[in-house]
Amino acid sequence: MALDPPPRKRRRIAVVQDTVICRLSDDVLLHIFGYLDVLSVLRSSRTCRQWHRLAADRTLWQHVDVTRFKMDTKRLWKFIRRHGSDKMKSLSVRGLATDPAKLGKKKAVLISSSLAADINSRCSNLEHLHLFNCDLRDLQLSNLPTMKLRTLHLHNCVLSANWLQVDIEVEGRRGRRECILPHLNTLNLHQSAMIARYDLIQITYLSQLKHLDLSQCYRVDDQGLMTVSEHVPGIVYLNISGCTRVTDASMHRVGRHLNQLRVLEMKNLFRLTDLGISCIANMCHKLEVLDISLCTAVSDASVMELATKLSQLKKLNVSLCHQLSDNCLESISLLLPSCLIITKMTTD
The missing domain is CATH 1.20.1280.50 (Monooxygenase)
Known part of the structure; x- marks a missing residue:
């Protein structure tokens, strides 16, 4: 019986790397x-x-953005174990929570409590965390690396009720509580539907908060917005677009307490009338950007008051405010010559 010949050794070919980049x-x-x-x-x-x-x-x-990739828990965990370190400053990931076929299944979770603990231990210096379309119902905020976070984006994330637990009791010290987001200055909760009054009360513990986005959080109401306005006066950017429960009742508190506001976005607040706009005009004198598009109850009188009293305005969006006349639009253009006035809805 003939024996098989020994396998041939591969010959290494020397490649001369003489290009400039080499x-x-x-x-x-x-x-x-x-x-x-x-x-x-x-x-x-x-x-x-x-x-x-x-x-x-x-x-x-240091700055990792993997939102363009479809990642499940296994892939994200492998990525974190390979590249996660204390050098990482920002992390952006996209989940599968918008896929109806996978919502509620294990694949849609993306960040489990075990993975969050691994991120917390490996990326201890994380300052910016952006989560898009993630199902976070089985995860607690305290599981995330929060102590050094400056920016937290939860864009269209699925949350459980009362998920935003910022003020917690210190373990081993009964009766002593602490804020787990002491350095947070930007919080984006866009389209996180479960955000309600309790979560807004928790936001009041964020003493360093400057930018707050509550757009499309339809459970946000006047009482919650007034609570935030009274206890977090340093906010310079506020977005409450699509918060359809907000009315004129909270606008007086917003104008009175948030006197440092530079940007205020109130798109599609159909319950907002001239009374609420007048409060903003008389109290928010540092306002530079104002969006009241789709506020269909607003009329010429309050918009003229805005143009008269808010001299620092650089951008004003009044598109689809159907009660505004052409004469009013021409007048505010003359009163605010250096202000960009948007009168038609764009596709951006």
Whole structure:
């Protein structure tokens, strides 16, 4: 019986790398890689051993945006274990919560409590966390790396009731409580439907908060908005567009307490009338951007008052305010010559 011949050894072919980029030092290549997005860095790591080694450098993974990828829990966990470190400053991920076929299933969870704990331990210096379309009902806010967070975006995320638990009791110290987001200055809760009055009460513990986005949170009402206005006076950006329960009743508190406001977006508040707009005109003198588009109950009188009293306005959106006359629009253009006045809804 004939024996099989021994396997032939592969001959290594020497490749002479004499191109300009191959003669660059590691420091220069790292600087170039710093301009690439996540996908480009991952593809570059397959080029050669040197680039594979450089692509794993922690300095390239300080600001990570993987929202363009469809990632489940397993893939995200593998990615965090490979690239997560204390050098990471920002992380943006997209879940599958908008897919009706996967909502409620294990794949839609994306960030489990175990994965959150791993992110917390590996990325302890995380400052900016952006979560899009994530199902967070089985996760608590305290599971996330919150102590150094400055920005938290929960865009269209599925939350449980009373999920935004900011003020918690210190473990082992009965009766002592602390804020787990002491440095947060930007909170975006756009289209997070379960945000209600209790969550707004929790927001009052965020003493450093400057930017607050509650757009499309339809459970937000006057009482919750008044509570936030009274206890977080340092807010300079407020977006309550689509909060259809908000009426004129809360506008006086907003104008009285949020006197540092620079940007106020109140799109599609159909219950807002001239009375509420007048409160804003008389109290928010530092306002630079105001959006009252689709506020169909607003008339010429209050808009003229805005143009007269808010001299620092740089942008005013009054599109689809059907009660405004052409004479009113011409008058505010004359009163605010340096202000961009939007009278027609765009597709942006």
